[in-house]
Amino acid sequence: MVKICCIGAGYVGGPTMAVIALKCPAIEVVVVDIAKPRIDAWNSDQLPIYEPGLDEVVKECRGRNLFFSTDVEKHVAEADIIFVSVNTPTKTRGLGAGKAADLTYWESAARMIADVSKSDKIVVEKSTVPVKTAEAIEKILTHNSKGINYQILSNPEFLAEGTAIEDLFKPDRVLIGGRETPEGKKAVQALKEVYAHWVPEDRIITTNLWSAELSKLAANAFLAQRISSVNAISALCEATGANVSEVAYAVGKDSRIGPKFLNASVGFGGSCFQKDILNLVYICECNGLPEVANYWKQVIKINDYQKSRFVNRVVSSMFNTVSGKKIAVLGFAFKKDTGDTRETPAIDVCHGLLGDKAQISIYDPQVTEDQIQRDLAMGKFDWDHPRHLQPTSPTAFKQVSVVWDAYEATKGAHGLCILTEWDEFKALDYQKIFDNMQKPAFVFDGRNVVDPEKLREIGFIVYSIGKPLDAWLKDMPAVA
Numbered sequence: 001m002v003k004i005c006c007i008g009a010g011y012v013g014g015p016t017m018a019v020i021a022l023k024c025p026a027i028e029v030v031v032v033d034i035a036k037p038r039i040d041a042w043n044s045d046q047l048p049i050y051e052p053g054l055d056e057v058v059k060e061c062r063g064r065n066l067f068f069s070t071d072v073e074k075h076v077a078e079a080d081i082i083f084v085s086v087n088t089p090t091k092t093r094g095l096g097a098g099k100a101a102d103l104t105y106w107e108s109a110a111r112m113i114a115d116v117s118k119s120d121k122i123v124v125e126k127s128t129v130p131v132k133t134a135e136a137i138e139k140i141l142t143h144n145s146k147g148i149n150y151q152i153l154s155n156p157e158f159l160a161e162g163t164a165i166e167d168l169f170k171p172d173r174v175l176i177g178g179r180e181t182p183e184g185k186k187a188v189q190a191l192k193e194v195y196a197h198w199v200p201e202d203r204i205i206t207t208n209l210w211s212a213e214l215s216k217l218a219a220n221a222f223l224a225q226r227i228s229s230v231n232a233i234s235a236l237c238e239a240t241g242a243n244v245s246e247v248a249y250a251v252g253k254d255s256r257i258g259p260k261f262l263n264a265s266v267g268f269g270g271s272c273f274q275k276d277i278l279n280l281v282y283i284c285e286c287n288g289l290p291e292v293a294n295y296w297k298q299v300i301k302i303n304d305y306q307k308s309r310f311v312n313r314v315v316s317s318m319f320n321t322v323s324g325k326k327i328a329v330l331g332f333a334f335k336k337d338t339g340d341t342r343e344t345p346a347i348d349v350c351h352g353l354l355g356d357k358a359q360i361s362i363y364d365p366q367v368t369e370d371q372i373q374r375d376l377a378m379g380k381f382d383w384d385h386p387r388h389l390q391p392t393s394p395t396a397f398k399q400v401s402v403v404w405d406a407y408e409a410t411k412g413a414h415g416l417c418i419l420t421e422w423d424e425f426k427a428l429d430y431q432k433i434f435d436n437m438q439k440p441a442f443v444f445d446g447r448n449v450v451d452p453e454k455l456r457e458i459g460f461i462v463y464s465i466g467k468p469l470d471a472w473l474k475d476m477p478a479v480a
């Protein structure tokens, strides 16, 4: 029986391995992690991450050919194929701070593999890493090899949160990069055979190592660039009376452009887009390509601009101050159908509002108060380190309350900001919300969830990203 071990039981390691176990009953899959609470949660009825369809997959295979364990060394030693899916956060200090990927966790995983291995291994980069990481990993492994043969493969993951199971069941492509030696090709074939249990052969792409590593960074950069492009246009829409949804629809109808990923928003979030672009920027700089670095940097600058533009809209609309005013925030996760808050635009928007002394009442169907308070207190990039290495929870923000109901959050509020596109926000009784808010009552829709015209009929003053402006907002300063 082929044995797979995955180091890192997070958003990628957990779902990916669960799907491999489901589709390959003859393979034993063990997911290991240094974080005991996370492994305990994977072994319980309350999985550590919320992802539609994940519970069913885990329930079907757990205890059959899918296992979660903290006994990292034992399972690594026994495995034929080792996936490494650990954190690769942005460095917070030292060389490349604020840009380069911090490979501490990767390096320690590689050293541990070298220490405990007694048989040949295929080591698979599942984490997103800088191009050329495989070379560094190879050096660590071969210099400590004790005669063991290691083959390093790059197999980046393209799943998106909220649709992870769907994406894993039907991936657009699976990408495998390896050395072009006979041993390298054999290792690529071995991994290909795992995916071939359910992925059509023409969707399994094989490349050299560096192409695979770079394709992952490039794919995320292209995706984020689309959002920054449409968000940049959204600002111009507001200035001219054009409607960003109509513009995006018309632009996306061009089959060369395509309709997906053109939703204007308060900004993109999530653990990877910013991190991976910063990493790409750093790699370009290190390779003497400042023009290329600056080109990609702009994608992040527009994203930051979009978030501060939103905050400025809120404050300038409400008589240039939100001091002491209750502002309801609906949605804190970085997108719908996930409880993940890493790099969510809600953090920056809340910081902006707190900077203007607002009282914030937050409701998100999947995010806990503890998580929100931690997020608001955490330093830049700290969130992307393993949980037990993050700073312990400092004192909570008194101006922030977290409630479990949208009506409670909006009761007595002066303004309401929609920051995540949860479906349930479309179906709220906005008349009831209006009746219970202070007047004038403002809605700032950062996700184009509500119908601005219907809300205006109720009596709200409405700002929707990239949509023709409410008469109230015209001529008000709103640039970042």
Ligand SMILES: NC(=O)C1=CN([C@@H]2O[C@H](COP(=O)(O)OP(=O)(O)OC[C@H]3O[C@@H](n4cnc5c(N)ncnc54)[C@H](O)[C@@H]3O)[C@@H](O)[C@H]2O)C=CC1
Pocket (backbone or CB within 6 Å): 007, 008, 009, 010, 011, 012, 013, 032, 033, 034, 035, 038, 072, 085, 086, 087, 088, 105, 106, 108, 109, 126, 127, 128, 129, 157, 158, 159, 160, 161, 271, 272, 384, 385, 386, 387
């Ligand atoms: N979250 C996502 O949707 C996607 C993430 N990625 C990439 O996958 C990688 C992992 O991301 P996530 O799963 O989101 O992170 P995560 O933070 O959810 O999970 C990483 C896990 O690795 C564990 N870990 C760290 N060092 C370890 C070690 N030495 N031994 C054992 N366990 C260790 C941590 O305790 C943590 O549970 C990152 O490189 C990310 O860029 C790629 C595609 C999608």
Ligand SMILES: O=C(O)[C@H]1O[C@H](OP(=O)(O)OP(=O)(O)OC[C@H]2O[C@@H](n3ccc(=O)[nH]c3=O)[C@H](O)[C@@H]2O)[C@H](O)[C@@H](O)[C@@H]1O
Pocket (backbone or CB within 6 Å): 128, 157, 158, 159, 160, 161, 162, 220, 223, 227, 260, 261, 262, 263, 264, 265, 266, 267, 268, 269, 270, 271, 272, 273, 334, 335, 336
């Ligand atoms: O490497 C990663 O981590 C993953 O990053 C993204 O996945 P994810 O961040 O989970 O979610 P997305 O659906 O890409 O959304 C990212 C952010 O962009 C925002 N977004 C997305 C699409 C859009 O049109 N507009 C927009 O503002 C979302 O609300 C969210 O805040 C990519 O889509 C995945 O392919 C990739 O594997």
